[in-house]
Amino acid sequence: MRLPILTYHSFDESGSPISVAPATFRRHLARLHAAGYIALPLSEALERAGGPTRRQPAPARERVVALTFDDGYAAVYRHALPLLADYGWRATVFPVTDYLDRDNAWPGQPAFVPPARLLAWGELRELASLGWEVGAHSRTHPDLTRLDDRALTEEVIGAKAVLEHRLGQPVQAFAYPYGRCDRRVRAAVRTAYRVACTTVMGVARGTSDRYALERLDMWYFSRAPLDGLLASPWMEPYAALCRAGRRGRGEVQQAIRCLSTGRRSAGGD
Numbered sequence: 001m002r003l004p005i006l007t008y009h010s011f012d013e014s015g016s017p018i019s020v021a022p023a024t025f026r027r028h029l030a031r032l033h034a035a036g037y038i039a040l041p042l043s044e045a046l047e048r049a050g051g052p053t054r055r056q057p058a059p060a061r062e063r064v065v066a067l068t069f070d071d072g073y074a075a076v077y078r079h080a081l082p083l084l085a086d087y088g089w090r091a092t093v094f095p096v097t098d099y100l101d102r103d104n105a106w107p108g109q110p111a112f113v114p115p116a117r118l119l120a121w122g123e124l125r126e127l128a129s130l131g132w133e134v135g136a137h138s139r140t141h142p143d144l145t146r147l148d149d150r151a152l153t154e155e156v157i158g159a160k161a162v163l164e165h166r167l168g169q170p171v172q173a174f175a176y177p178y179g180r181c182d183r184r185v186r187a188a189v190r191t192a193y194r195v196a197c198t199t200v201m202g203v204a205r206g207t208s209d210r211y212a213l214e215r216l217d218m219w220y221f222s223r224a225p226l227d228g229l230l231a232s233p234w235m236e237p238y239a240a241l242c243r244a245g246r247r248g249r250g251e252v253q254q255a256i257r258c259l260s261t262g263r264r265s266a267g268g269d
């Protein structure tokens with residue numbers, strides 16, 4: 001199995017680390033479609049790709065990506081829902097349950113993240129009714145590794161309970177706030193969910209821990225050639241550069257320029 005799990009947060013022109021411009025998102029989808037990809041919610045994509053929840057391999061020529069939207073921004077309803085519907089595609093959304101109908105001002109939110117409205121319960125219910133997967137992303141977006149056992153259970157199991165109660169459908173996927181997890185957190189998640197995502201940059205594989213799935217933060221692909229990278233041997237080195245670049249995103253922008261130059265050179269040879 002080789003499954004790119006793409007992560008977006010919000011859609012606006014701010015350029016913040018949680019924002020991708022709507023026009024960029026539109027371009028990503030168009031290029032994925034043109035390259036023969038289909039996009040699915042995470043749990044369906046894992047089934048289709050043949051693991052780690054299933055052992056049978058996918059049809060050889062099928063290209064699948066999983067689309068995930070963290071935090072549950074209202075911009076997902078406004079921008080992503082209609083664009084995905086044009087392709088007949090669906091996705092997974094990971095809302096922060098106690099903050100639905102509110103904005104993203106949870107404790108610990110970095111000052112450089114701009115305030116933004118989150119989904120209303122009615123909007124989330126509509127996404128679910130259209131076949132989108134609703135996963136959980138905790139109740140209040142804490143660093144789960146810093147909580148005592150009781151608070152950890154409330155955030156992990158409590159979020160699932162409230163979503164299943166209000167949406168009337170099972171919740172099987174979890175995304176760790178800030179990507180933060182350790183053995184104790186993963187054990188708590190394992191009691192209630194089938195899969196869980198980190199923010200580790202990489203492509204999920206059959207050998208991946210299904211409670212620590214790698215993903216690709218699309219902020220890093222605002223200028224990089226997404227469709228070309230996904231299928232190329234450049235993908236893993238690029239993901240490694242992004243991981244290193246989290247200490248300084250300027251290095252990643254430089255890498256993008258190098259990659260673009262490399263692609264032009266390769267094309268000319």
Ligand SMILES: [Zn+2]
Pocket residue numbers: 070071137141177178
């Ligand atoms: Zn988050």
